[in-house]
Amino acid sequence: MLPNNPILKSLINSLWNVLWGGGISNPLTAIEQITYLLFMKRLDEIEKQRENETKKYVSKFSGKYTPEFILNKTESEKKSKKEIQRLKSELRWSYFKEIKSKEELLKHVRHNVFPFIKTLNGETSPFTKHMSNAVFVIEKPSLLSEAIEKIDDIFIEIEKDAKDGGHNFQDIQGDVYEMLLSEIAQAGKNGQFRTPRHIIKLMAELIKPKLGDKIVDPACGTSGFLLGAYQYILTDLTRKKSSIQLEKDEDGFETGSYSSVLDEKTKAIIDKSFYGFDIDITMVRLGLMNLIMHGIDNPKVEYNDSLSKSYNELNCYDVVLANPPFTGKLDKDDLNSNLRVDTTSSELLFLDRISSMLKIKGKAAVIIPEGVLFGSSNAQKRTREIILKDNNLEAVISLPSGTFKPYTGVKTAILMFTKVKENSEEWNTKKVWFYELQSDGYSLDDNRRRLKDFPLPETVIEFDNRNKSKKTDRKSHFYVPISEIQENDLDLSYNRYKEYVYVEQTYDPPKEILSKLILLEQEILKDMEELNNLIG
CATH class of the missing domain: 1.20.1260 (Ferritin)
Structure with a gap:
């Protein structure tokens, strides 16, 4: 690649x-x-x-x-x-x-x-x-x-x-496009960071969008999430038609030739499936062309602020995939009155908006900064309450702190939830599955070199089989009941509930350690004396 x-x-x-x-x-x-x-x-x-x-x-x-x-x-x-x-x-x-x-x-x-x-x-x-x-x-x-x-x-x-x-032409072209796009990704600018393509693939594999789903990204940028959902759907159609056409990509996920499943009927459905919104007209244009270049003839990407008074869609979408802007401060006078969190922090408002955009039984996979999971402000706790009440929060997947390097080292997580009821008074989340992704398959420095292991497909397998696991410890991935989460002020951070294993260390007696140090010092002095004699 x-x-x-x-x-x-x-x-x-x-x-x-x-x-x-x-x-x-x-x-x-x-x-x-x-x-x-x-x-x-x-x-x-x-x-x-x-x-x-x-x-x-x-x-x-x-x-x-x-x-x-x-x-x-x-x-x-x-x-x-x-x-x-x-x-x-x-x-x-x-x-x-x-x-x-x-x-x-x-x-x-x-x-x-x-x-x-x-x-x-x-x-x-x-x-x-x-x-x-x-x-x-x-x-x-x-x-x-x-x-x-x-x-x-x-x-x-x-x-x-x-x-x-043996790579897919579209994948390599996507790499080319993403490298060009990386030139305009400036760390800290409006809190926006380009989502790595392998993380987009992970989220699509976790949420499993289907042909005919109405899929949206409320802050779509260059439409990377929409493209990821589209490619997942085509791969899934290929798998059902002929699994021998599939091969493993560089991240260990299955991919295949899409031309065999893109008939006129499928194309017509796909043309009605993908929606996006962004407040930057340049990003809207880039996103539209990105999707069209990959075979979506008529994507519905619009210039609109999905948090503003001009946006009024509720309960419309089957799938939301998003990495909304972090720490963006907004004009409070233009915020939509339907938003239920009293704040101007974009990461909180987008979670509220995404929840309300979902149809009943609709699913969302959203990247958020981990501070949202444990912050003690009223707005942060209110946001977590909305997610836990209106939805079944299925999983919190903690990502490595280097996931968004070289743009930022901020720690992030993926929230996976399914809509149950709007403005619910009851807790529709009964338990939450926590998982820590220690490596995303790339070095966690600014270079982001590809490593040899393939942790992302393993994450999907663990998520899919989470209800079959008989593990009772909390050392890697585990369930936490809603009652315990309520006792912890709705804290949803992985580290709050993880079981830490402490290995007892044994040391030699102090006098014995000192004796060893004296012997070592004598050996060093002897070597230095020999060196001194050699140089005259």
Whole structure:
């Protein structure tokens, strides 16, 4: 995968440097422009694949368009360009990358190709709506030409890595995309940290979304959780159809070729399954393109603050997967009156919001800072009460403190809960399963190197079999009854209930230890005397 492919990593760094050297120094602007180009390339690849799979498929590049800029203009075309119709095939990456004139290439991409992709899904789609104000800012012909060459080289290396390493093409492309996205992840900025892909996979495996589930992330960023749920569903469909098509990925999870299960009926269901909200319009665009590049034709990602007065969806979703912003302070005047926790701390409000978004029997997997689990403020205790009363809190999975490095070393946990009743007066949680993940399969330093063990699938197995376990001790994973949790002021931290084993240490008598030290000192002095004689 990407961390082990120095060629691919070098190409990505080179692409980044090309834009940086070309005057696009704002990381967010650079990633937007790179994403637009990646999207153009990937769209061409997807359309070719679908055209080859079935002769009945009508490509997005079928038909004609009216160009704003006309290639190889004749005098008559210059005078009546509004009436000139050209084949949409000219808008394909494979066509325009062959344009020899760099000036014509830039004008064609800016004035014809980019407007085309902005309206790709029709006037009423979220993609078209949120792309309406998108701007193509590459102004230098040589910069665009070089960037196109770099992206072609990246895709060639992706294909080679997929073939030689037996990896899934989409997974490697996801690595490429995530590395680019990591350039805009600044630790501490609004409390937002990009969730590692292997943690997203773990949460999808734990929650097990099904085809037809309505799945949402209320603070979706670049839609990594939605993509993780989508890939889990396709892998599960592949498993049911033909398990021999599955293989183990680099984290020990099963994955497979998705093309065999993506028929028209499945695609239609998937198009109605994925929803996301974010307060950053750039993230909305990146999230939409990320999902479309992976085969979700019409995702429902919207520019909206799910904590604000403008958001009023309740009891709507079957699955919530989220890593909401930590410690973000909000405008109290704009908070939705339906929120039940008196605070401006985003991590608490999002837990309340996620609980209310779930349908009855809907499931959630949410990453939260561990301070939420044991904090003594009224808002923190009220939040835990909502989770324990309105839901069956099934598990608290403590993550290693280095999970979000190099961005932050904050200790986090995953909460797994199922909705039972809104505004319940009773405790619908009867017992909570606690588990400590000591390693996530990567080194817990800033480098995050892949290790040899595979602890994440083991975590899923333990979670799935938690009710079958006959363990009575509390040394690694265990149940705690709600009565004990109530006695501990609703503390939900793993360390509160863990059983610590103390090994008794025996020591030599002090006089014996001193005698050994004297002998050791004499040996050192003897060696020093010999050394002194050697140097004269």
